[in-house]
Amino acid sequence: MSNTTLNETERPDDPDERTTTVGESEETIQPSWRQYHFDGDSKISVSGLDVHYGDDHALKDIGMEIPEESVTALIGPSGCGKSTFLRCLNRMNDRIRAAEIDGEVSYDGENIYGDGVNLVELRKRVGMVFQAPNPFPKSIRENVSYGPRKHGDIRTGFFDRLTGRDDREQRDRIVEESLRKAALWDEVKDRLDENALSLSGGQQQRLCIARCLAVDPDVILMDEPASALDPIATAKIEDLIEQLAEEYTVVVVTHNMQQAARISDQTAVFLTGGELVEYGDTDQIFENPNSDRVEDYITGKFG
Template sequence: MNDMRILERDVDTNTIKIAARGVQVYYGDNHAIKDVDVDIQDKTVTAFIGPSGCGKSTFLRCLNRMNDTIDICRVEGDIHIDGEDIYDKRVDPVQLRAKVGMVFQKPNPFPKSIYDNVAYGPRIHGLAKNKAELDEIVENALRRAAIWNEVKDRLNAPGTGLSGGQQQRLCIARAVATEPEVLLMDEPCSALDPIATAQVEELIDELRQNYSVVIVTHSMQQAARVSQKTAFFHLGNLVEYGETGNIFTNPEDPRTESYITGRIG
């Protein structure tokens, strides 16, 4: 693992954004997540790593209740965001998802224009009073997703006509446009080439200024490059969680060491 750049980055704050306690997830009879406790800090990039099927994506989808859309899925335990229990009956999952944005593995722009793709969230949540404000929100979101210069002349072109990397940045812009507090990213670079991946990673680092970012990734190099905290999942258990530098250089659990050195997974 010589090519791994492990940078000591400052963790700007120690405020806990998301606190999960005793989280269990079942798919029908299958126990997918076993008793996971984790504290995710604000304005930090947290990476979830682990072999396929270890439950990292499932756990990520618990954080904005996307698992609610799957009929056979059942979640137990407590997840608090800013001290509020998101599985409380009074919490509207639709409102929650506006606060906890998500970017998916495969770029999934809607079959609409680039502008309408970004304006989708602000429109359904009524974030803009008029067209001028909406224009501003769209422009800011596209700028923050580092794609503004590439698309500013063709905002009315369909979003599906962009290249894969551009589509993924468009999806990030779309998520950013609703002003979320947490941004969940489920393997956002797995369908991208190295150049687009580098652009997205750079973007993630910038997004850290404003959001708490949680990223699921298969690439340990990527986790090392972009995150400050890393959690290693294995067979539905959270094996180890800590500073990214520590996890990669000095793992405590033998399973973590086996995984990052390539012996398992």
């Protein structure tokens, strides 16, 4: 994997003048369509990001500023690279041997692809929730406390009890706080020692969010977090995402465009070919997109 940071003059061609064809239309992507201006600070800055899977150029020269404490939705047809992009934000793509990543992704000003980055710490600060709920086959309490214990934030083992370093109170506090933030506490507070697999799908997904929150992240990446859930469970997850954005930076990949419209503050549209075509206020994207291809995609004329 290369850690090269490309600058404007080194780029092989000018991506801002690139003309691409998707569906039946052809258009030149204008730089202004991808420059999102917002008040406040940027939590994640991406520039010149290219990802190859072997010969497949999955992401092409992506640049994005992701505002803190807000919800950013990534939408686009299958294969457009939005999940690849999401995984680049906490280096989950490192686990894919064929992935070659160039460019820069900065979290709080530090390039996460730079030398000496502590991946464990990075993924603690930039957590991820996946499409299918994936609780451990352990109790609800253990699911939530697993991360803090692994990271050494709480100690509750036999040896710790023997040596008087038992941190059970802190564990219970983290478990309750995380479950409350994930809007699950009231539903499970009397059954914390039951197996997490006994929960419904929607509850399992909120448990996974609580597990993510327990290690005190800053950014939460979500890859289709409600696509496997029924409408009621989906609504709870959507409410939760909006609440989380008061404290965390949330980036959500979704195929459900109405969900993106409902929950996000800003939306980035990726289209086939691994390109970011438009990025802006969600209102603007869904009411008056600049790109005809984005218009065609979100109105369902192709994709």
